[in-house]
Amino acid sequence: MSERKSNVIVIGGGTMGGDIAVTFAAGGWDVRVVSPSQKTRDALPSRIGAGLKRLSVSAGEAGNVSACSRLEDIDWQHVDLVIEAVTEDLNLKQKLFMQIESLAGPNVPLASNTSNFQISEICKTLKHRARFLGIHFFMPAHLVPLVEIIGGNDTDPGLVKSMCVLMKKLGKAPIVVKKDIPGFVGNRIQHAMMREALYLMEEGAVSAEDVDIAVRFGFGFRFLACGPILQKEMSGWDTNCRAGNAIYPHLHNEATFPVSMKKMVDQGNVGMKTLHGVWEWTEESAAKEKARIEQILQTGLEIIHNDLKKIDG
Known part of the structure; x- marks a missing residue:
């Protein structure tokens, strides 16, 4: 049996x-x-x-x-x-x-x-x-x-x-x-970045397209190999401390979603699900984009396979 x-x-x-x-x-x-x-x-x-x-x-x-x-x-x-x-x-x-x-x-x-x-x-x-x-x-x-x-x-x-x-x-x-906090860890870190990106867009400092390019081909590219703490171990906390002291006072700390983004959501335009968001979509273009992203993620899994095995150990 x-x-x-x-x-x-x-x-x-x-x-x-x-x-x-x-x-x-x-x-x-x-x-x-x-x-x-x-x-x-x-x-x-x-x-x-x-x-x-x-x-x-x-x-x-x-x-x-x-x-x-x-x-x-x-x-x-x-x-x-x-x-x-x-x-x-x-x-x-x-x-x-x-x-x-x-x-x-x-x-x-x-x-x-x-x-x-x-x-x-x-x-x-x-x-x-x-x-x-x-x-x-x-x-x-x-x-x-x-x-x-x-x-x-x-x-x-x-x-x-x-x-x-x-x-x-x-x-x-x-x-x-280790603490039962709202949003836990991953989403809190992610939303801290998202808040800054959305408010930079709100004030006209950057386009949505260039936000994605900055993340994907800048610091986001490095994240496949190492997290932010290890990256600063390599570059030096002295440099990061000076940069943080200079930049932190200028970072956005608003407690609400940007007005323009909230208006978009209130109008029912939430992205691929409704075919309208920051960009316009069709069923075909949304499916094609999702397939492209999944293919890249699959390739990424293959790249970090040995690192995942170390975690398993």
């Missing part, structure tokens, strides 16, 4: 949930995706197939992926992990996990892929908070190695460690966020 494969439940089959499903399937896990959307469920097989192909994993090596519309359709006796990846709505997440807690066994780890809300806030109404934590993937989740593991005030520290081990087995580069 063959050994039962590990089984993960992914709640939400959208942008993040679908790619999280690919990640676990590539690692040999059986995956059950829960989505009320018939369109999302119908698109899942082709999406999983394309993701596995991108990771060079054959269907025979991968776990089985299936979809259902309701939590009640799951065989909860054979669940090893639950990951929620629904809309960033705190009330929705809290209600969802209360329902999950009534269905899942008491020892099943429950995780949120939230990119913003504090873990302790999401699980505050649960009875068994020791098994609750954050497992935050970055888009596209099947290609980007970074995963943040975040414990709440009541999370079992052993669970945080075991999830780090699991993520390494899945080919990821996990980090432990």
Whole structure:
């Protein structure tokens, strides 16, 4: 009799949930995706197939992926992990996990892929908070190695460690966020850069096109080889200290999104999803651009493969 494969439940089959499903399937896990959307469920097989192909994993090596519309359709006796990846709505997440807690066994780890809300806030109404934590993937989740593991005030520290081990087995580069802070680590660093870029655009200092060129072909290019701390170890903290003292007083520290960008969002122009954003898109041009980006990310994964193996060690 063959050994039962590990089984993960992914709640939400959208942008993040679908790619999280690919990640676990590539690692040999059986995956059950829960989505009320018939369109999302119908698109899942082709999406999983394309993701596995991108990771060079054959269907025979991968776990089985299936979809259902309701939590009640799951065989909860054979669940090893639950990951929620629904809309960033705190009330929705809290209600969802209360329902999950009534269905899942008491020892099943429950995780949120939230990119913003504090873990302790999401699980505050649960009875068994020791098994609750954050497992935050970055888009596209099947290609980007970074995963943040975040414990709440009541999370079992052993669970945080075991999830780090699991993520390494899945080919990821996990980090432990030691404080349950809004936005965690990756997004806080990213949004600090984004705020400066958007306000530089707002005041007419640079175009959107040139922001992307500056990041991709400047300091962003270096990040494939080393992070910002190691880079300054090489260049010297004395130089960075002088530069920081000169530049920091002029950096933007506004507490809100730039007016022009907020107006664009309020008008429903949010980017590729609506075919209108900073730039205009068609279904074809958006698909072509996404494919180009995924191809470059795949090549990047191959370049840093040995460094990822060192993290696994």
